[in-house]
Amino acid sequence: MIQPLFYEILANYESKFARVIDLDYNLMNDDTIIDPIYGEIVLDRRILYLTSLPLVERLARIKQLALTYLVYQGANHSRLEHSLGVSHLLTKFPSDLSVDDSVTLQIVGLLHDLGHSGWGHALDGVVGRLISEVLVEGSLSEESPFFSYKKLDIAIVSYLLLHNDQLTNALNNVARSLTSDNALSYVENPSRLRDVVASVISEEENGYELFCKWIDSSPKAIEKIHYFIELLGRDINCDRVDWVVRDAHHAFHMVTAYTGSIEKVSKNRELLKTRNKRGGALVNKAEYLKNLKNATKAVREELYNKVYEGTEKSFMDSLLVRLVYSCLMVLSAYGNATASPSTKSRVMMGYIFLPDEELSHYTESILNVASQVPGIDQASLNFIRGSDELQQSIFKNMRVVMSLIRNNFRPAKAIRPYEGSNLKKIGKLRIGYREFSVSYLDIDWFMAKVLSGNGLTSKHTLPSHLTQVEAWVLMNQFLNDMRIDVISSLEVYKIEEAINQLVRDQNKANSDFRVYLLPNYYFLRSLTEDLEDPKSSIGKGDIFKDFWQMLIKKHAHRPIFFILTKGSGSEDVYAIIENEITNKFGEIIQNWSREIKNRT
């Protein structure tokens, strides 16, 4: 039954994360914890108090790198570990902090990732859908300070800072203990503490205008907020310093190559003798940035290439996105049919807010009962049923699947196109009595079939009614749309339904044969970010030629779609899969182009 699950998620959020915690921090003492990177860290009693809130403690049950530990065994560290690390670093860079500023910065560090969902960045691919449902159409739209496809976590943390009773009550208690800053007057105005924290975490240049309506009376506070933003994100970026070092420490074998980098990072911290951006240039800032960049360059490249955007991680994140996206479809449909918009929004938020293990549990439970939910069209329902099958088979055996991909994905040597198809095979595995195959379509296919096939390259004539610049803008918009919500943009559920229908109609496989599609959101994100990078230089000359070269140079062989099949079928099946996906891209591009032509 979906109904008990629906309300269980709501009750879970309200009872654990929304209720006020009756804990007196005045009876607490400062504490010392041992951090794997920095060693002993003294926790101010106020930070200890905030860390003990269920809302914050939840971060201890969210892995910083989701399922990456299946490949890099040590990558088990939690988002709380990272948050405490940032909290510690923020007070180490400047040398002249008051007690109030030190506590405020530690709170900023502790809470800056509070808005992260279970499985963290692995679920970035559902953000567009969730924002549409919760922050735009749902009841939280008026309460949310802003919404952006890039910043769901910040929208959520801002919402929590302003409206969550557990957090606001605790922060008010802490604010009343901060007495040294006359400019902010926390004792008389305790809510100012969360306003300042929200402004800093948003990392927006003018974020204080949204969160600190009182700020006009306190220009010193504006200066301070800018300085804190500089420390958390932007140039100094304690957040990045911590995750680079920490992720590398946990993921890799550190004793040799990376220890030196960490030492260099630590040494560079000492270069900062501080002062803020508005009040004067940071001493040695340029030197600091240069050294920091050099010190961490190798580690960052290694992390991005192997850990964050490696093929195994792309596959597992694509699977998680599909599973969670399917659950959101179910919760949305049930909420639309039976609950108020407010309740639906809170349930969807409550679901995404679950820590890893509980998110896994509820995902399985929701997918199990999806068939009972009214108001879901057949293609979507079959897509959700497919997600249920993937959850039962692939997700529960991810360690084996990761091993299969790790040992067989060698794009430089092992590009083995099927006859008549660009679909590339990674390997097979047997789970129970079922055989699954894992394959993919990569950027080579995208360039040859999608771009060239629709005249969007320098090798082919562009549609006559479009100039190169016009075609370029529209193609970028198409990629941007996909990045916002790849599953709905491409109507992946319809492509999958069409493929399975064709395979059945043409008797190309056994009766239990089934195809599952996993679009690689992280490829799209990486591609759109490259296109926004001024260094890409696309636009000065032959745009599509430059684009083509950038794809070859930076994205060659990267999977765009992972394809899983269950059961055995003829080789024709793979041609059907490729054709249907190619046709969908072509249909969108050509429809757009045709509409433009008609209007011209």
Add this chain to the structure above:
Amino acid sequence: MWTYTLYMLDAFIRRRGKYSNIKFKFEDFSNFVFEDLWKNQKIVFHDTAKDLLKDVRYLGELNLVQYNENSNRISITDGQYATIRKITVELKNDPIRERVPLVATYINKIEASVPTRAPGRR
């Protein structure tokens, strides 16, 4: 997402209501993005004015605008504006907006910043 910046630029021009020999300060456009769209419509595409300027420079590379680095002014010829209009009409009719409500929301919110009857236009 500089395609949305282009759309914002067109909305800004329509709000100003001057469609020929267009010239304005970057700061005015920046105020439109951060004061109106950002604060009133809750649209966040750029963290800072520097981010916005990066997109404007790119639009300059595509020869859709000219940005003068010394005076910090943006100028747009009549021919460039005709191209901008052609493109932004297509962006407004983005076929994917029907499937992805957030795309429609972004476009609607940018449109909401342009008065129904813009100054200088009947």
